[in-house]
Amino acid sequence: MERKGLELGVGFFLIVGFGCLAYLSFNLGNVSLWGAPYYDVYADFSTVGTLRMRAPVSMAGVEIGQVKDIKLVNDQAQVTLEIQKGVELSDDVIASIKTSGIIGEKYVSISPGASEEFIKPGGTIRDTQPPLDIESLIGQFVFGSMEKSQKQE
Amino acid sequence: MLRYVRMLGALALENIENLGRMGVYFSRMLRGIIRPPGKFWPVVKQIEFVGTKSFFVIGFTAISTGMVLGLQGHYTLSKFGSESVLGAAVALSLIRELGPVLTGLMVTGRAGSAMCAEIGIMRIDEQIDALECMAIDPYAYLITPKLVASLIAFPLLTAYCDVVGIFGGYLVGVGLFGLNPGVYMNSVQNSVLWEDVYMGIVKSLCFSVLMIWICTYKGYYTGLDEGNFGPEQVSRATTKAVVLASIAILLCDYFVTSVMT
Numbered sequence: 001m002e003r004k005g006l007e008l009g010v011g012f013f014l015i016v017g018f019g020c021l022a023y024l025s026f027n028l029g030n031v032s033l034w035g036a037p038y039y040d041v042y043a044d045f046s047t048v049g050t051l052r053m054r055a056p057v058s059m060a061g062v063e064i065g066q067v068k069d070i071k072l073v074n075d076q077a078q079v080t081l082e083i084q085k086g087v088e089l090s091d092d093v094i095a096s097i098k099t100s101g102i103i104g105e106k107y108v109s110i111s112p113g114a115s116e117e118f119i120k121p122g123g124t125i126r127d128t129q130p131p132l133d134i135e136s137l138i139g140q141f142v143f144g145s146m147e148k149s150q151k152q153e
Numbered sequence: 154m155l156r157y158v159r160m161l162g163a164l165a166l167e168n169i170e171n172l173g174r175m176g177v178y179f180s181r182m183l184r185g186i187i188r189p190p191g192k193f194w195p196v197v198k199q200i201e202f203v204g205t206k207s208f209f210v211i212g213f214t215a216i217s218t219g220m221v222l223g224l225q226g227h228y229t230l231s232k233f234g235s236e237s238v239l240g241a242a243v244a245l246s247l248i249r250e251l252g253p254v255l256t257g258l259m260v261t262g263r264a265g266s267a268m269c270a271e272i273g274i275m276r277i278d279e280q281i282d283a284l285e286c287m288a289i290d291p292y293a294y295l296i297t298p299k300l301v302a303s304l305i306a307f308p309l310l311t312a313y314c315d316v317v318g319i320f321g322g323y324l325v326g327v328g329l330f331g332l333n334p335g336v337y338m339n340s341v342q343n344s345v346l347w348e349d350v351y352m353g354i355v356k357s358l359c360f361s362v363l364m365i366w367i368c369t370y371k372g373y374y375t376g377l378d379e380g381n382f383g384p385e386q387v388s389r390a391t392t393k394a395v396v397l398a399s400i401a402i403l404l405c406d407y408f409v410t411s412v413m414t
Contacts, residue, residue, distance in 0.1 A: 009205040010197050017204070017309025020316040024248065024353075028345040054346070 038065060038082040039121035043095045043108075048077040049131035051097050051106040057081050059089075059110045067108060081108060081125075089125070090115040096129035106131060178370050185297030188290050192298050199302030203264045207310060210263060214255050215247075215314040219321025222246060226322070227330050236330070240337040241344035243322030244315075248349045250410070252315040257360035257402040260303075260310065261395060265368035268299055269394040272372030273387040281373070296373070300365045307361035308354045315353065352413050359409055360402050367398040 048070060057065040064087045069080040083089065092113035099106055110125075119125065186192075226242040272295060275281050284291045319341060326332040371394035376386035 006198065006201050010201050013200065013205040013208065013306070014309065016208075017306075017313055020312035021309060021354075024312050024315055024345075024350045025347060028244070028248075028342055028350070056343075 037085045039085060040068065041081045041083055041089065041119055041121070041123055041125060043079050043081060043125040043128050044073070044076045045079060045095075045097065045128050045130050046076060047130045047133075048079060049097060049106055049133065051079070051108070051131070055105060055107050057083065057108045057110065059087070059112065064110070079108070088118045089113070091117045091119050091123070092127065093119070093125060094127040094129060095125045097131035099131065174374070175366070175370055178373065179366055181292045182296050182300055182366070182369075185290060185293035186301070188293040190289065190294055192293075192301065195294075195298035196302045196305075199298050200306050202267075203260060203299075203303050204306035204310060207260055207263055207306075208313070210259055211256055211310050211314050212317050214259055215252070215317035216321040216324075218251055218255060219243060219247065219318030219323075220325045222251075222318070223322035223325030223329075227326060236326075236332060237336050238340050238344075239326045239332060240319075240322065240340035243326075244319050244341040244345050245349060247318040247322075248315050248345060248353050250406075252318060253311050253353050253356035253360060254402065254406050256307065256311045256314045256357060257364060258399055260307070261364045261368070261398045261402065264303075265364050265398055266391050266395050268365070269368040269372035269391045270387055272296075272369055273375035273390045276373060276375045277382040277384070277387060291373075296365070296369045299369060300362070303361040303365050304358060307357040311353055311357040352409070355413065356406060356409050359405050363401045363405055364398050367401055368394040370394075371397070 051067065051070065053067055053070060055067045056063045057067060065081055065083040067079055068082040071078045071080075079095075081095070089110065090113040092115040094111045094113070096109050096111070097106055098109045222243045223239065226239050227236060230236050230239055230242065272281075275295070281291050281295075284294060323334070323337055326337050327334045371390045372387075375390040376382040379386060
C-alpha cells in the first residue's frame, strides 16, 4: 500500500513537471519537434535600419512569421523571412520595414498583392520599401525650414 | 615566525587533500551508476523525496516571487510608460535566473540538509562500515540514487517554478493593475526564446550535481576531520553542507550565465 502512494506521488510530480517543461519550450520557446512548419522567402532592402533577427513579420497586422537572417549581398541587405506554411504570398506583395509605435521595435510588414502567382519557398519578394529614417527626416525638415526662412529674408 | 609559515603550509596541504578527496568522491559517485545493486526503486523513492515533497514549498516560493516581480516590475516600467512589457520582464527574469536559483536554494535547504544528516547519522552509527563489510558499495547503494533522482527532479521543479511564477506575475499584472491579459501573455510569448529555457535547464542540472555532491560528501565524511563521531559532528556537517552548497550554487550561477550569454 505504501508503495502505491509513492508511485502516485512520483507519477503526479512527473506529469506536472514535464507538462510545465513542455509548456515552456513548445509554447513560449517556439520549439517544434516535427520539422518547422515554415518556408523561407528572401527580400532585398537598400537598408534595414535597426531591424534585428527574430523580428516579427506581419500581414494585415497578423503575425505570419519572423526574420530568420540578415546578410549583406551585393551591397544590399538580404533578409530571410520565415513564413508560416499555410500563408501563401502572391508574387507582387510589397515588403516594408516599419516601426511599432514611435520608439518601438522594427518589424517587416507585407502588404497583399493581387497576382494569381504565388511566391515559391526560396523565392524573392521583388518590391521592398526600406524603413523610414526618422533622423534624416527630421534633418530634412529642419534644413528645409531654414532654407525657407533664408529665402524670406 | 617559522611556525606561521608551517601553519600556512599545513592549511594549504589540507585544502588540497580535501579537494582531491572530493574529486575521488565524485568519480565514485559516478561509478555507482554502473555498479550493483539495482537502482530503480531507490531512485523512485528519492524522486518522491526531492521532487514530490518539494512541490508545495517550490510553488509557494515561485508564486510569491512572481507576484513581487510583477509589483516591482510594474513600478519601474510605469515610469517609462511601458507596462506592456511586464510579462517579458517577469518571464525572462524567472526563466533565466530566478527559477533555477530559487529552486536550487530551496531544495538544498529542504532535501540537501536532510540527505546530509541521514548519511551523517549512518556514518556515526557505523552503518556505512557495515555496508562495506557486506561488500555492498555504499556509493552505489546510498548516493548514486540521490544523484540520478535529483538530475531528473531539478529541471522539472525548475520548469514548474517558472510556470507558477509567470502565473503569479499574471495575477498581479492583470488582477491588480488591470493590464490586458492578452498583452501580458503576448509579451511573455514574444520575449522567451528556446535559448532562455535551455539555459534554465542547464543551470538546474549543474545545481543538482553541486547540491548532491556537496551535501552527501559532507555527510559521508562526518567527523572524519575531527576524528570524533558524535551527534555534534552531524549538526556541524549539515550546517556546512547547506552553506557551502548554497554558495556553490550562487557562484556556479554566475559562471553559467557568463559562459552562455
